[in-house]
Amino acid sequence: MKGEFNGLRALVVRENNAAYYVHCFAHQLQLVVVAIAKKHFEVGDFFDMISTLVNVVGASCKRQDMIRETYRKKVQEGISSGEINTGTGLNQEISLQRPGNTRWGSHQRTLQRLVELFSSIIEVLEYIQNEGVEDSKKRQAYGLLKYFHTFDCVFYMQLMLLILGLTENLSMALQRKDQDILNAMSLVESTKRELQKLRDDGWDSLMNKVSSFYVFVDPRKPRRKTNITNLHHYKVNCFYTIIDLQLQEFNDRFTEVNTDLLICMASLSPLDSFQEFNREKLVRLAKFYPDDFSYGEVLSLEQHLDIYIDNVSRDERFKSLKSLGELSRLMVKTQKHLAHPLVYRLLKLVLTLPVATASVERCFSAMKLVNTAARNRIGDQFLSDCLVCYIEKELFEAVTNENVIKRFQLLNERRVVL
Template identity: 30%
Template sequence: MTDHRKPKRYKNLLSWFTSGTPSSDSVDEIRSESGSGSRNVTENFVNDVPLNPSPSIPLEECHNERIEREESFDVKASFILEDIAIYPSHHPTFTEHGFQGWKNVMSKKSGIVYHMGVLNSPHNIAMHKWESLRNPSKHIERVISTQSSQEVTDNRLRLITTIESVRLLASQRCSFRGHDESVNSSNGGNFNAVVDSFRRMNIDIRRVLQNAPGNAKYISPIIQKQILNILGNKVRTKIREEVGDAKFYILVDEAVDVSNREQMTIILRFVDCDGFIRERFFKVLSVADTCSQTLKDDISKVLTQYDLQVENMRRQGYDGASNMRGEFNGLQALFREECPYAYYVHCFAHRLQLTLNVAAKGVHDIWEFFSTLSLIVNFVDSSAKRHSALRVIREQEIADLVAAGALETGRGANQTCTLQRAGATRWGSHLRSISNMSAPYKKSTRACEQNITNEHYYRVNTLNAVINFQLAELDSRFTDNSLELLILSATFDPRDNFRTFKCEDVCNLALRFYRHDFTSYDMLALDMECGYFLADIQKDPRFANTTTVSDLCRRLVE
């Protein structure tokens, strides 16, 4: 049975065990505490236990060795190992009974000395590990922390290089990938070219890119898309902050890309807090189909994601497709069920383009004229020699006109140009095509001119037929309420010192399209306020040179 009372001179004994050299007083105290019944250490026995070679102690047990030695001074006997299940009955002196032969503790045949062993013994290795553990500078977490900080710095530099490359290409609207991005490729794409440029300009970037591990280069296409998506989210968040609580107007269009996937674009138009009219490209979505309900669900999901309320929508701008402009099941009708003020406006420029195209094809003489014009453009474009011949004729004609004083000279004036085809979606391209044909190449066609004139035929018969056809087409395409909305909104035109401003048009606009926002009392006050507004704004010199509604909004905020 073990006596748990602390022996005398406990501090001296602890000091002796720590230093490894016991004092004479300590030995005497231990001898007196042991009494007459203590056993003497013989040549081959320690506490009647043979000094057979002890099994080697693994390193994982060495951590507890010093602790056991210090804790063992609470009793008379000293124990070395704590877990006797690992080394059963080999050294019961150290594991079961405890070492008590302190009289000959420094003898060469002592179990303690034998246990300590030579320089590379398990005991000395454990002590070395213990001293290293007591030194904070050698702790594994401190070493790992030092190495990790350098790795973090290098990883951040590699990531910053990739982010700046993605930012540059995205802002310049350039493609990222190349046809061959292998190491031996002569042209690995724009992204790899930009990264190589950063590598050549900065030594640190060159070092971290050359020494980058294979799984942490941050230049893979997946990383590029992730960074581009993060930048896109930041841009959309910034646009959302610009919108604030203001009303907005959505513009939506869809098209099929080169991979035959239907893509839908969403554009927001609004007036910011400074009074500027902003039109921001917001997002591109890939849609499964183009039915109105699918488009409406996708658009609502995007608006909800960025906390844009449908109730604040005031306009919808789409093309004239049936899934967009349908009166009952179209996209505009679905949104108007949630917000009756979200009026649908088909782009007037697009409507006019469709009307003029139909009119050009409906009158035979006009259709024949543009068909012949297209054939001439195709004939000239098919040969570089014909282009050169026409260009020489134009340059000579310009030189003659400048010498005669018929043309003014200046920077960018009188430049030669090539023929241009008439586009199917922009009527202005028809005018440019005719101008490019008539102006530069008059001299080359003079030999084909006839002496008779067709002025009466083209000015009277053909022109009147075209005008009648266009009027009928315009009446059929501009029949909805959007035309009335446009006419009433034109009263805010600030040109000529608000010459077209009419108080009754403002009241009709509020009563016709925004009646739920105005009570009967508000309508009476609105008529009076419009009169004060017109009188004050015409006298204010800050609005004297205002020409657009955008300028008017900005100056009202100022």
């Protein structure tokens, strides 16, 4: 899709220089976070160790039960001593969650579980090292124990929890079906500002978390003394470098042109009686398409927009519109596309700029599950019907078997009532 030379994006741009490519926001955020593991070797090594830990600890039900039992005993001890409160929904049974490669939001939950179950996991790793049957698993357990007792492990665990926590709110917002472009763009900017704030003022608070947890990890070992060499490595080579990578990826993937383009596009929205209408932004939007709007048309567009908004905002037929598609159809139906040709041209250009959402990404994933090798002769219409049923599960849950049978019975006269 995004190939620089032969991708769909490149082929379209060859035909139209004013064509703009807007990647799925949720996918872009995924690539932003993944970039850390790819470009910073120590962070990549940390997540490789997490994957190995999940494979070793979760390799058998017995080991998983050991973690749950160890955690349960610690909770009981905490309740008995008064350190842990009780109540509805508290102290639920938990386990180490396997992170998904395609959804980096799951890595945050894995790290949170790792922090919560840390002492239980250490006990299980020690058991595997001493009592394990397979030599390979015993060596893996030994290597994991050695790594999880290091300062590096605790440092990257706490740092990635901070970064993934800052991007979680944006990630959840971008995965919504009813995605709001303006809110999405504002959340991107807010996330970038919070990352910059973390870079400027977050070092001391991070080190306090790391230091307190490092004492908890292995109180028998003396804490490493921090000299200027260690300070420079962890603060400059790690902390600053990782956050700078995040900010750089945010700026590269959520470009200023795309952000400005989408914000201007939202000014055409008919929601709430054209509440988002902004003449200056729409004029700026027209300037993104120099092949479609001449210099003179851009100058006259300001007056056209004033007349357009006064005309449609007073028309009762335009009060309850929900989307740009509905606005376009109604303008043609009411012949207003002839009265406001420049605005309608701008509206058509905006409609040719579809913004992919996480829902679209999930549709492609669903296609792999529905159109399997065993269904290699499935027709397009039947495939489309199957995909609708699979993707819109929430809607079809309300349809009962009795309704389906009744509908099928009424399609044609049958000798036997179903």
